Amino acid sequence: MKTKILLWSVVSILIIGFAVGAFWWLRRPQVITFSDDAKLTLVKVEYGKRHASPTAAKAAAAARSGARGNSFTTDKDTLVIWVREQYDSKQYHYFQFFVYDKGGTGCAQAGARMWRNNGNEVVAVQFDAFPRRQGKFFMRVQEQGNGGQEMSEQKFVIHNPVSKSFNKFAAEPLPSTKEDNDVSVTLTKLVAGADMPYQRNQDDAEDAANKGVQAVFHVERNGKPVSNWQPVSVETSDATGNHVNGGISQNNWQDNNDTVTYQYGLWPDEPAWKLKFEFSQQSNFADNELWTVKNIPLQSGRQQDFYNVPRNAGTNAVVAETDLNGLHLKILPAKHFTDMPPNSQPQGGLTIQTAPALPNGMRMTLISLTDDQTNDVGYWDQGMMQNNNLTSYRYALRDVTGVTNLNLTLALHKSRFVEFTAKPASSEKQ
Numbered sequence: 088m089k090t091k092i093l094l095w096s097v098v099s100i101l102i103i104g105f106a107v108g109a110f111w112w113l114r115r116p117q118v119i120t121f122s123d124d125a126k127l128t129l130v131k132v133e134y135g136k137r138h139a140s141p142t143a144a145k146a147a148a149a150a151r152s153g154a155r156g157n158s159f160t161t162d163k164d165t166l167v168i169w170v171r172e173q174y175d176s177k178q179y180h181y182f183q184f185f186v187y188d189k190g191g192t193g194c195a196q197a198g199a200r201m202w203r204n205n206g207n208e209v210v211a212v213q214f215d216a217f218p219r220r221q222g223k224f225f226m227r228v229q230e231q232g233n234g235g236q237e238m239s240e241q242k243f244v245i246h247n248p249v250s251k252s253f254n255k256f257a258a259e260p261l262p263s264t265k266e267d268n269d270v271s272v273t274l275t276k277l278v279a280g281a282d283m284p285y286q287r288n289q290d291d292a293e294d295a296a297n298k299g300v301q302a303v304f305h306v307e308r309n310g311k312p313v314s315n316w317q318p319v320s321v322e323t324s325d326a327t328g329n330h331v332n333g334g335i336s337q338n339n340w341q342d343n344n345d346t347v348t349y350q351y352g353l354w355p356d357e358p359a360w361k362l363k364f365e366f367s368q369q370s371n372f373a374d375n376e377l378w379t380v381k382n383i384p385l386q387s388g389r390q391q392d393f394y395n396v397p398r399n400a401g402t403n404a405v406v407a408e409t410d411l412n413g414l415h416l417k418i419l420p421a422k423h424f425t426d427m428p429p430n431s432q433p434q435g436g437l438t439i440q441t442a443p444a445l446p447n448g449m450r451m452t453l454i455s456l457t458d459d460q461t462n463d464v465g466y467w468d469q470g471m472m473q474n475n476n477l478t479s480y481r482y483a484l485r486d487v488t489g490v491t492n493l494n495l496t497l498a499l500h501k502s503r504f505v506e507f508t509a510k511p512a513s514s515e516k517q
């Protein structure tokens with residue numbers, strides 16, 4: 088009898104030990120480790136409008152370990168994944184986050200809210216799109232650091248916090264034609280999983296992070312085929328509530344058809360996507376859309392002052408100003424930076440201001456920028472800065488050595504928008 092009692096005691100202890108071990112195994116933190124020993128730990132997954140990390144009970148422990156809890160709100164229900172980042176703070180580290188469906192057929196990229204840069208912080212990774220129809224999905228992370236970039240082989244397993252059924256969009260047959268004002272756009276082809284001109288994951292060409300969407304258009308204006316109207320942005324949504332913005336990477340015109348490649352789309356197993364394309368004119372603008380200004384002085388100045396222009400909006404000199412398409416435009420003196428080495432870029436800057444800001448659906452295009460000898464001056468768009476009711480658009484000048492004045496022609500013009508509901512084909516079937 089004592090032997091049986093002893094045997095059952097041992098068995099009970101083993102069962103309890105196994106249960107405790109299994110519970111610990113299931114509850115253990117999920118960790119991703121990179122080759123430089125940088126470590127990411129999954130802290131919390133939440134869905135809603137109010138977000139906080141970590142929970143109040145963990146806040147003290149987080150503070151002791153060098154991180155701190157933070158909270159914020161979103162204007163709609165949003166997936167937020169809180170991740171602790173630990174790395175050598177003396178070295179550069181930057182992380183990009185991607186969510187994948189279980190089959191790896193598509194992914195979406197997210198941004199992160201960085202609270203500190205001390206090598207031990209908790210960041211909020213916010214996703215506007217994720218595989219909402221699946222019970223669980225995965226998150227991978229790409230690290231960019233002093234040693235290059237590395238895509239994690241390890242994945243965080245995310246249990247879907249949204250438990251509901253969703254409607255389905257009905258796809259339109261292709262080709263499909265939509266119109267906005269005088270522009271008619273026909274979508275003839277839509278393909279998911281198309282190759283992109285660059286790869287985020289150099290070790291796996293078939294990684295969904297390397298893939299994009301290919302669309303083929305035929306464009307007409309006033310009933311005639313044109314090639315100077317091109318898509319410049321695309322918004323993609325689906326019936327589950329996902330939404331992503333795509334950046335156009337390539338335009339390839341052939342036989343009055345434009346083949347476009349962009350990232351990102353959504354998950355290709357959806358019955359249909361809703362796509363909103365913005366088409367913008369590239370040339371042959373009307374006279375009432377154009378403004379030409381000559382002899383813009385190029386003054387010596389610091390690069391820092393160029394970037395601080397929006398903060399000093401009320402005290403900046405103005406070279407030229409006009410009213411165009413319902414907006415007031417100002418051009419400030421161009422700058423030749425005195426604090427930049429001779430062979431570095433940029434060498435100067437140009438600022439154009441509008442009041443108020445350009446409304447949605449209107450774009451500013453620099454048609455030409457030349458020096459006082461009519462030579463082209465290279466530049467790139469450095470974006471805009473808002474200050475009250477004034478918006479400053481900044482252009483970095485590549486090389487202005489020996490230049491004293493600039494001449495420019497710009498166009499202020501309205502875009503056209505067309506929407507389609509279409510089922511993307513798979514690139515494997517093309």
